[in-house]
């Protein structure tokens with residue numbers, strides 16, 4: 001890893017039962033992939049989605065870390081460092 005994320009102490013949770021983008025549902029939009037905020041549990045859509053709700057959640061809250069909640073994926077991304085942090089172990 002070329003750089004290190006200093007935000008790992010922001011991780012409060014790593015799982016959710018919510019597998020929809022609530023903000024997209026409100027406006028009747030669809031999404032491509034989902035990202036889970038590891039600080040507050042917000043689920044938002046990825047940057048390939050029209051609304052980019054995960055990125056917008058970071059811009060609004062400064063919660064730095066998200067993980068992919070796509071099946072079989074456990075990588076963590078840090079918005080603050082613009083860095084792929086790595087895989088969550090045991091998930």
Ligand SMILES: [Zn+2]
Pocket residue numbers: 004005006007008064078079080081
């Ligand atoms: Zn970081």
Ligand SMILES: [Zn+2]
Pocket residue numbers: 021022023024031044045049051052053054
């Ligand atoms: Zn969305």
Ligand SMILES: [Zn+2]
Pocket residue numbers: 037038039040041042057061063
């Ligand atoms: Zn959050």
